[in-house]
Amino acid sequence: MKNDALQVYIHIPFCRRKCAYCAFYSEPAATPEAVRLYLDKLERDLDAADIHTPVESVYFGGGTPSLLxxxxxERLFDLIARRLPLMPDAEISLEANPETLTREKIRLIAAHVTRISLGIQSFDRELRSRLGRDCSDRAIAAALEWIGDAGFPHWNCDFIYAIPSQTRAQWEKELRWAADCGADHLSLYALTPEEGTRLAADPALQIDDDLAADLWKTAGERLAERGIFRYEVSNYARPGGECRHNQRVWQGGRLAGFGPAAASYDGECRFQEPASLSRWLVGEPPTVDRLPPERRRREILVMNLRTVAGWQRENYLALPGATPAEWEQILTAARHLEARLPGLLENDANHLRLTPRGLSFWDEVAMEWL
Ligand code: SF4
Structure with missing residues (x-):
């Protein structure tokens, strides 16, 4: 991990329409005036941040950045190029929704971005409709063709699984199409009824945890057969296609977040901007999450245990305040945990990671460590 590098996240808080499952902060309409005010404030915040640390990655998330x-x-990309000291090999990611794309917009994005992330969620129209996902088959097909033609170095597609009534056969078909669509990265999320979403308010909704576990296992097996490997509980890539931004954040790298609801981490405290465009525009300060340093390191420890690679000793010792004695304590605790819950952890003097079975029990392991 490069400790002297910074990751930047920029939250674009606009969507065409709220998807029924989505708990991310966004406003359902983007008037030209709202976008102008947003970009003006973003520019002021970037000026005030006066960043001189080399920036290793920028992630435009949302919301729907491709709605702009x-x-x-162009104004957004210009702001970043002028105000951030980007490393020559910086990874620049942007989330996109198929319905908001045109061939011309894809060409523009490809000129500034190294990695595009396309929210498909399902190739099956009926399942998308069950998710309250407003997107046509035609828009998905066109977006895939344009992205393929644009020659992005890296390319992700998002999918949701364990949707009520979804079968294993449907999921296997989805995985085949996903593996063949040209992307070198896939993010696969089990449907979760997040509080405050339309989906969670549906009294008829039944989540089948056994089905979710079966489809998660199926994904790992079927994608590996096609050269796409799980590297985190929900993320899969062809070798070299892993998302560097997320890897650094999982390992406790410093993060500067801009925009409503954006999170930051300065190596000590976490900060959260207000999840409201109007409150953010008037300069309401972020909330601060302070934890004792040892507890913060424990939080980062369990977060990165979601990765297949887990921890190497040297990466853990790169965390601010981490010591060899603390690493030894962690390994001792891991051995005790392994004695009680066999088969979930693997460790030696220099490594600590979850087994493939352990990854599916990450929540339980995290509870033990926190
Ligand atoms: S899933 Fe994406 S497009 Fe849908 S509401 Fe959430 S942020 Fe917007």
Missing amino acids: TEADL
């Missing part, structure tokens, strides 16, 4: 017009995207 080409003129607004």
Whole structure:
């Protein structure tokens, strides 16, 4: 891990329409005036941050960054290029929704971005409709073709599984199409009824945890057969296609977040901008999450245990305040945990990781460590 590098997250808080499962902060309409005010404030915040640390990655998330017009995207990319000291090999990611794309917009994005992330969620129209996901088959097909033609170095597609009534056969078909669509990265999330979403308010909704576990296992097996490997509980990549931004954040790298609801981490405290465009625009300060340093390291320890690689001793010791004695204590605790819950952890003097079975029990392991 490069300790002297910074990761930047920029939250674009606009969507065409709220998807029924989504708990991320976004506003359902993006008027030209709202976008202008947003970009003006973003520019002021980037100026005030006056970043000189080399920036290793920028992640435009949301919301729907691709909802911005080409003129607004050009302004956004120009802001970043002028105000952030980007490393020569910086990874620049942008989330996109198929319905908001045109061939011209994809070309513009490809000129500034190294990695595009396309929210498909399902190739099956009926399952998308069950998710309250407003997107046509035609828009998905067109977006895949344009992205393929644009030559992005890296490319992700998002999917949701364990949707009520979804069968294993449907999921296997989805995985085949996903593996063949050209992306070198797939993010697969089990459907979770997050509080405050339309989906969670549906009294008829039944989540089948056994089905979710079966489909998660199926994903790992079927994608590995096609050269796409799980590297985190919900993330899969062809070798070299892993998302560097997320890897650094999972390992406790410093993160500067801009925009409503954006999170930051300065190596000590976490900060959260207000999840409201209007409150953010008037300068309401972020909330601060302070934890004792040892407890913060424990939090980072369990977060990165979601990765297949887990921890190497040297990576853990790169965390601020971490010591060899603390690493030894962690290994001792891991051995005790392994004695009580066999088959979930693997460790030696220099490594600590979850087994493939352990990854599916990450929640239980995390509870033990926190
Ligand atoms: S899933 Fe994406 S497109 Fe849908 S509401 Fe959430 S942020 Fe917007």
